[in-house]
Amino acid sequence: MPEPVISLEGLCKEFPTDPPVRALSEVFLRVEPGDYLAIVGPSGSGKSTLLNVLGLLDRPTSGSYRLDGIETVSMRDGARTRLRGSRIGFVFQSFHLLAHRSVAENVQLAEVYGKHQRKGRRARALRALERVSLSHRVDFLPDRLSGGERQRAAIARALMGEPALLLCDEPTGNLDSHNTDAVLDLFDELRDQGLTIVVITHETEVSSRAMRRVRITDGLLVEE
Template identity: 70%
Template sequence: MTPVIELTEIERTFDADPPVRALKNVRLRVEKGEYLSIVGPSGSGKSTLLTTLGLLDRPDKGSYRLDGIETTELDDARRTALRGNRIGFVFQAFHLLAHRSAVDNVGLAELYQKGERRSRTQRAEAALQRVGLGHRTLFRPDRLSGGERQRVAIARALLGEPSLLLCDEPTGNLDKANTNAVLDLFDELRAQGVTLVVITHDEEVSMRADRRVRIDDGVLSDGSTSFQGSVLR
């Protein structure tokens, strides 16, 4: 089966004095339906890895295949289209429009994806039901808890049935109770076959995943042995 993510010898260096090697010979393979966490401290290369996986930045060297498609050879327009159709993003900040209802916020994902406009509301309602917020469809963000707002953001990310749900510090703005609620939801989505990659600095959050890798100084490892130059599976 074709993996969702396949990174091979990925390198990313930023111009500085001296130059900063943010990613060093990174190899990573994520299969369909996996729940992977990538943990690392500030400055470890997490953000660069996130932007690479999310097709928001290009590596200097190496190969990145998403669903078998070599992304490094695509022009910007095709990368943007692939990102919109194949990747759902969940961020630490919820990025919800304060004056719009939960169902409207979820439906906004359709602005970047191909879909039948007439059924947008029904699909958005179904996505909210999927994350346990079917009873909050008409609530605005100021009437929702932090955990509920993050669930709305997750529903929005899931609306187009992406190949990959890419989560950047998804519990960073949540208290413990709401953190556990969101992580329980991730467990449910994993059971439904969703492919999840969660990037976090929180060791406890990372431990909830089926598989965990660590990034330090641009090098990916299993947390004990360096895997620089080998495929992490």
């Protein structure tokens, strides 16, 4: 049986204020390969802290976080960075596309800081863009794209490294309803292809499309 993509056991995160603030409290979560999970909660609930921990951008205070079977809590920073780059694709509310670079060039930037061969980089970017149905926009600059197309370009960039996990932070927050539907349809397609997706959102329309939903309130996680 394959390892879960995400396994959290007794995860806690405290910030050393006076008094200390516990942002995550004894979190247990298991995400299997091919799961599509929505994490919902109001502002201040711990969503952003959990996102940072799942994305290996921050360390928990205690507990265990295994990504693809690898314990991450005790890893050195360099090893965490390499694991993050090879196993996690990020999609954010803001698309983070460079205005003076074409869509294909923006997608290729996903490999610039990793140990990827330059040979074949454009071909890999074109395959990623085909995967998100954006082949007809490869040489466009981002300002010629709709909001939904920009987000699809950002998703293609996140898919470049064949990640085990697509981690999405309010991915439709800057989109109108039409483009939101298009991006959610794409997530459905990627899930059907076997990709593991975790979406952090406060939007019911977004969370209702996921296979599972968990709610976080005051650092406590409860499956709905």
